[in-house]
Amino acid sequence: MFDQTWFYALVAGVIFYFVFFYKSRTNRLLAKFPTPAEGHVPLLGIMPFFLRTPRNELLGYMSSWGDFYGSVVRLWSPFGTALMVSEAKAAEKLFNSQTNITKGNDYDWVRPWLGDGLLMSTGEKWGHRRKMLTPAFHFKILEDFMQVFNAESQKMVKILKKECQSGNTFDIHHFVTRCALDIICETAMGTSINAQDVHDSDYIKAINEFGRLAQDRSFRPWLHFEILWKLSSLYKKQKAILKTLHGFTNKVIAERKAAFLSEKKAKPSEKSVDDSENVYFKTKRRLAFLDLLLEVQAEKGEQELSDVDIREETDTFMFEGHDTTSSNVSFTLYALGCYPQIQAKVHDELDSIFGDDKNRPVTSEDLTRMKYLEIVIKESLRIYPSVPFIQRTLSTDIPLDDGRIMPKGLTVGIFIYKIHRDAMAFTDPEEFRPERFLAGSHDAFAFVPFSAGPRNCIGQKFAMMEEKVMISTILRSYNVKAMTPPKELKLLSEMILRSENGLPVQLTAR
Numbered sequence: 001m002f003d004q005t006w007f008y009a010l011v012a013g014v015i016f017y018f019v020f021f022y023k024s025r026t027n028r029l030l031a032k033f034p035t036p037a038e039g040h041v042p043l044l045g046i047m048p049f050f051l052r053t054p055r056n057e058l059l060g061y062m063s064s065w066g067d068f069y070g071s072v073v074r075l076w077s078p079f080g081t082a083l084m085v086s087e088a089k090a091a092e093k094l095f096n097s098q099t100n101i102t103k104g105n106d107y108d109w110v111r112p113w114l115g116d117g118l119l120m121s122t123g124e125k126w127g128h129r130r131k132m133l134t135p136a137f138h139f140k141i142l143e144d145f146m147q148v149f150n151a152e153s154q155k156m157v158k159i160l161k162k163e164c165q166s167g168n169t170f171d172i173h174h175f176v177t178r179c180a181l182d183i184i185c186e187t188a189m190g191t192s193i194n195a196q197d198v199h200d201s202d203y204i205k206a207i208n209e210f211g212r213l214a215q216d217r218s219f220r221p222w223l224h225f226e227i228l229w230k231l232s233s234l235y236k237k238q239k240a241i242l243k244t245l246h247g248f249t250n251k252v253i254a255e256r257k258a259a260f261l262s263e264k265k266a267k268p269s270e271k272s273v274d275d276s277e278n279v280y281f282k283t284k285r286r287l288a289f290l291d292l293l294l295e296v297q298a299e300k301g302e303q304e305l306s307d308v309d310i311r312e313e314t315d316t317f318m319f320e321g322h323d324t325t326s327s328n329v330s331f332t333l334y335a336l337g338c339y340p341q342i343q344a345k346v347h348d349e350l351d352s353i354f355g356d357d358k359n360r361p362v363t364s365e366d367l368t369r370m371k372y373l374e375i376v377i378k379e380s381l382r383i384y385p386s387v388p389f390i391q392r393t394l395s396t397d398i399p400l401d402d403g404r405i406m407p408k409g410l411t412v413g414i415f416i417y418k419i420h421r422d423a424m425a426f427t428d429p430e431e432f433r434p435e436r437f438l439a440g441s442h443d444a445f446a447f448v449p450f451s452a453g454p455r456n457c458i459g460q461k462f463a464m465m466e467e468k469v470m471i472s473t474i475l476r477s478y479n480v481k482a483m484t485p486p487k488e489l490k491l492l493s494e495m496i497l498r499s500e501n502g503l504p505v506q507l508t509a510r
């Protein structure tokens with residue numbers, strides 16, 4: 001009896017602490033952040049706003065909150081409260097934190113596909129994997145991918161010839177996406193899906209459908225509850241899609257592993273081409289990321305890296321590595337089509353590197369000479385960041401310079417799209433002006449398309465190399481003209497930035 005009384009008293013004490021101390025502390029700290037009044041209604045908070053606002057108007061509204069309410073705003077709904085950061089100084093605190101590396105709830109919608117791969121994992125598992133995967137993005141490995149970047153880009157140029165000759169207006173994103181898909185499949189898995197020729201393979205359809213489904217789920221708050229989600233028709237659809245996605249990766253892994261093991265058996269003592277410790281350099285042939293993971297598995301054992309782990313990482317590269325780059329390449333070509341003087345400068349630079357030769361493959365040496373193209377790509381990433389939003393769940397309090405505290409346990413969104421439009425960091429932020437990157441005087445955290453800090457993008461060098469090859473290969477053959485002015489683009493704030501009305505362009509031969 002005595003013991004029970006103590007037990008109940010303890011439970012009551014914990015509840016009391018949580019409700020009256022911890023909760024009230026969190027609420028007290030949160031009350032210091034303004035809530036955009038026009039977006040919230042009593043009892044339901046921000047939820048109706050997200051449900052009724054056309055998706056292509058969300059970026060505009062949310063950007064205006066940053067202008068009117070300051071660097072950090074509080075958004076609440078019956079499902080919880082979140083903060084949204086839209087200024088570099090406040091975002092820097094998060095980026096620099098070594099402990100606040102856990103992703104927010106919004107990533108849960110892609111977890112069924114990616115599992116606990118590098119993008120999604122946290123804590124020790126993430127640290128361990130990041131260390132293991134970083135050498136896979138070594139320059140020597142990336143250089144081997146140049147051949148794939150070139151072959152697929154040249155193929156895209158051939159396919160675009162039809163559009164050019166017919167004088168059609170077409171959405172450049174469709175073509176770039178298929179090329180980027182072929183590149184990532186080849187480099188991540190060492191297999192070809194031929195997306196540029198065969199548009200409707202089951203795997204490609206599944207990738208596109210999975211993205212749409214995850215987006216639909218994120219915009220329907222009732223489907224955030226696992227029980228309601230599992231009762232929905234979308235869940236059944238997702239299950240079928242996952243079967244295709246995982247089935248494809250599993251099959252490729254099994255095939256590559258069998259080939260890898262038999263090769264190892266045939267040449268057990270293949271000499272390293274490099275004296276370094278890097279396990280990835282121990283073979284002479286070009287490896288896909290998947291092969292590099294198989295090398296690690298062979299070296300360190302399946303307890304260290306199982307087949308499921310390999311699938312998660314490979315799927316993560318597939319997901320992170322194609323939509324992001326195709327969004328950026330498409331927006332860059334579109335922007336060049338809007339500003340002919342800037343395009344002329346890119347053409348001049350390419351002519352100085354390649355002369356009249358439209359067919360010679362791009363080398364890594366050429367890439368280092370594409371300095372102007374590089375700042376064009378950066379300016380395009382500033383105005384049209386492929387990843388407009390990222391999210392963290394705080395594991396510790398984060399104090400801001402003005403004395404306010406973002407409290408532990410909270411979900412915080414970092415609004416990259418708005419950070420990039422800060423007039424204090426970039427004069428006339430809405431203007432496309434690549435030269436601003438020559439001055440290089442902006443705050444390091446004012447331009448963060450690849451995020452920053454410990455959880456920055458592991459694939460950024462890969463992305464830059466791939467994009468320079470794709471864009472330069474197109475521009476050596478064509479002039480691009482944009483057929484819709486930037487003001488008329490209906491930008492969608494999805495996981496990856498898109499234009500709802502496409503990126504219509506016309507090409508003429510050079």
Ligand code: HEM
Nearest residue numbers: 118119320321324325328386387390450451457458459463
């Ligand atoms: C223009 C191209 C790209 C952009 C703008 C971009 C942007 C980003 C951003 C913003 C993050 C942080 C996400 C977050 O914190 O939630 C990220 C992470 C990541 N990216 Fe990229 N990315 C690009 C290309 C690539 C490519 C080509 C690959 C792989 C081949 C890749 C692989 C990854 C991975 C694995 C992560 C997770 C890293 C970690 O958490 O340790 N990305 N990327």
